[in-house]
Amino acid sequence: MNRREFMTWIGVGALATSLPVAIAACQSDTAEAPSTTPAEPAAARDDGFAAIGTVAELDQAGFLASSNFQGTQVIVARDPANADAVIAVDSLCTHQGCTVDWEGGAFACPCHGSSFNPDGTVAAGPASSPLPVYEAKIEDDQVLVKV
């Protein structure tokens, strides 16, 4: 095999290797990530509670979250101390405003490692202030929060 034949085989090999990647990149992404935020925020009832999602959605995702729930940002999870109850807090970390996640029975901030207990109090800094807590409950198949 001379140099020209060798280079031709290298080119064919590179094309064959990259073709599936190029085809995949050109395909539209038909699978959408599940959303934990309702498309339209529910209006608050007379008692101030509004639905943030269903119990099925809560149990499937492990939490419910919205960046615009009644004009604020909320994350809801089942209370680790009482599986029939839910807890809701403002999801903006009190350190520098990143959005906290629900991980392993606590609210965790991905930015600098703060974590918050289910009642919103600080478990680990650098945050020093608790997360604001909202009233939350389950009625029928709905998870309701009052902000």
Ligand code: FES
């Ligand atoms: S913004 Fe959450 S720990 Fe810094």
